Amino acid sequence: xxxxxxxxxxxxxxxxxxxxxxxxxxxxxxxxxxxxxxxxxxxxxxxxxxxxxxxxxxxxxxxxxxxxxxxxxxxxxxxxxxxxxxxxxxxxxxxxxxxxxxxxxxxxx
Amino acid sequence: xxxxxxxxxxxxxxxxxxxxxxxxxxxxxxxxxxxxxxxxxxxxxxxxxxxxxxxxxxxxxxxxxxxxxxxxxxxxxxxxxxxxxxxxxxxxxxxxxxxxxxxxxxxxxxxxx
Numbered sequence: 001x002x003x004x005x006x007x008x009x010x011x012x013x014x015x016x017x018x019x020x021x022x023x024x025x026x027x028x029x030x031x032x033x034x035x036x037x038x039x040x041x042x043x044x045x046x047x048x049x050x051x052x053x054x055x056x057x058x059x060x061x062x063x064x065x066x067x068x069x070x071x072x073x074x075x076x077x078x079x080x081x082x083x084x085x086x087x088x089x090x091x092x093x094x095x096x097x098x099x100x101x102x103x104x105x106x107x108x109x
Numbered sequence: 110x111x112x113x114x115x116x117x118x119x120x121x122x123x124x125x126x127x128x129x130x131x132x133x134x135x136x137x138x139x140x141x142x143x144x145x146x147x148x149x150x151x152x153x154x155x156x157x158x159x160x161x162x163x164x165x166x167x168x169x170x171x172x173x174x175x176x177x178x179x180x181x182x183x184x185x186x187x188x189x190x191x192x193x194x195x196x197x198x199x200x201x202x203x204x205x206x207x208x209x210x211x212x213x214x215x216x217x218x219x220x221x222x
Contacts, residue, residue, distance in 0.1 A: 004151070031209065042113075042199050042213030043152075088151065090209075095159070096167065097142075097209045099151035 023089030132200035
């Protein structure tokens, strides 16, 4: 089936640092979604992207739809302790949504 | 408040036992999904339903069963045929199959006694 590769697998950063993570697929997508999951909870949608080259922000979060349509990037500026969690990328595969394995973010205060 | 409610939050299964996880939504969404999450892995699709009285197998349906008798409800049964049931189970819904913006419940942690 379709696979999404996320990197890095995990990050342990200092509070205030910027964070970058990315997601690549083996096929072209027309939608990219980014979710955040906090411990013991379900994922929450952060940003949705629908067009190649699109750059969308949500507060300190910025996501980009890669121009090749096979990748997407998520940046978090000036990280804070409540940014901890698992960040998932997701994209459509037929009429289903497939997810990457996630990037675990830990923040040192 | 509209949302998706999963219950129970924690569930324990004895060997050979079937257990049922509840998922209810009041978002008036047509499509509902069940995912399984294991540590270090992405979410894997178990079953999904795009309309009442209809559902399809996902990538890891073996050992699971579902029903969709009402638009609001999509219960998942973990049968005794599922030999490795310990996982975090997530239910989600979307407005329809053409929109894949999924809204998730808060999950059920299933463990084996």
